[in-house]
Amino acid sequence: MTRAFNFSAGPAALPDAVLERVRDEMLDWNGTGASVMEVSHRGAAFEAMAAQSEQDLRELLGIGDDHAVLFLQGGATQHFVQVPMNIAHGASADYVITGHWGARAAKLASQVCSVRIAASSAQGGFRGLPAAGDWQLDRNAAYVHITPNETIHGVEMHGLPDTGAVPIVADMSSTLLSRPLDISRYGLIYACAQKNIGPSGLVLLIVRRDLLSRAPDSLPEIFRYDRHAAQRSLLNTPATFSWYVSALVFRWLREQGGLQAMAQRNQAKAAALYAAIDGSGGFYRNEVDPAARSWMNVPFQLRDPGLDSTFLAESAAAGLIGLKGHRVVGGMRASLYNAMTMAGVGQLVDFMADFARRHG
Template structure:
């Protein structure tokens, strides 16, 4: 079978080694005569998967002991509501830095819960950059500051993360978690949908400092309460067992590769190849993001006009490239180069982009 050259933004490519192992175990996990998705979530076998996943996350991301790891459902979009429901203190505000569509949505949901304000924004520049720390205006008494570390639609990424704040830093890391080392101790809470760098859709990772669990009020609905999930080891209700199993396999794959530092080195090499094609094209390809804010995960660019863009996308698909159309809200093109996208696929895309440019 010929594998597609998958550049989808999410759900995205999974490592072939992970898919091969899952295929092998799909019908018969550990000689049980059942697949993982058929196991009881109360069984020892699934509890082992759950514990192994937790342990791998802690090791790969160097998560300190005073942080809890939760495996939830509902995607990052549910966290837009759960974060303020659990962390926004009575009479206080929550501060949000706007760097794209997803941070806008996070703010909108938070405003339904309480007082949420804009601490900084790059919307005036069509989200081509990340605001500098000097631009922040955080009201006194804010319960937390929320950022989105990588912006899939606009192709920007935080390369200098806020540190030493006097309030908890909350980060949506859905599209760049596990792609580079981060200092978890700088954050109060990190959340990430799995379907870009961690596995298939269906499971969301939440990493929360344990002292913040005290903010989760008992009157919250149980299914929206971080404290409830913490006390039950993320097994309060039936979890997304198959997605967690895939998450475990992806984490094992990352560990075997050499961990997050090795993944960062690979991701920098992949992104550099495509940005080099863009920068050397003499304006034929135009990168959306300003250079100092460019994402290592989502390379966004445009061509001269919509007709030429349509031809590019059509010929790219005919050549086996999938998922290169930009988000419907901004158009243009986007190549998502997550951890599982192999270097050889990037090299093929770079060759195609040069070939297309030479012909047009």
């Protein structure tokens, strides 16, 4: 069997080495005589795996004791609501909108707390970032919410603003583990797993411990981050298979040289693809401000939209899948998460050049 190069935005490709290990352990995990999906999450084998996975994640990201690490469920969309339920009780929150998912997060948060739009690039069609000097921040806000990378529009923040004493909350679903990160700059980070981490069904949450005390007593236990932290993410049955595969990804990342090595690869992959788009003589175009271009998600349009279906059919036949753009923006999109190799990007670049020669 020949595996395709999968450019899907999520659920996304996983490293071949991880999938091969999952295959080999599917019927007998860790000598238990059963699959990891069949053993108790409160048994010694699973608890040991869970503890090791947290240690590996802490070492990869340099997470200190002042932040708790939680392995939760629900997808990022659930936590659009659960975050303000836990840390915005009785206060408003500032939201910076740089694309579809930031807007969605603000809309859902407004159902449980007062939301202020501190800045937005909607007027420009989310092709860039609002200037930092234009952010209207409230120093009394419960937090400032950002979406550092917008998967649909391909817009990325490459730096953090100064928010003073107001904690930054970040939806890092599409960038967590793609490069080193200064965790101390964040009050709370959440990320769904199905991009750079593992299979869908799992959400990683990294939260400053002092923020855990903000949960109101009226909030049911199952929604309280402090209760999940106290039970080491085992308050209820977790997404055991997704957690296990994510643990394998953490070990794989360490074997690759850690997040600094991944950052170099990811930046090189993105640079190669943007160079192909910019050097196509207008056959392909990316409409994002170059200063805000994403390393992870590269949307692009063909000069003739009538060729879109042909491009997708021919690229799939060439073993390049998952390239259809999101319905919000159309066109194409190549997602370059950690599991995508430079060889895969090279194949895409070569295909794009050949397609332009034949259809230009």
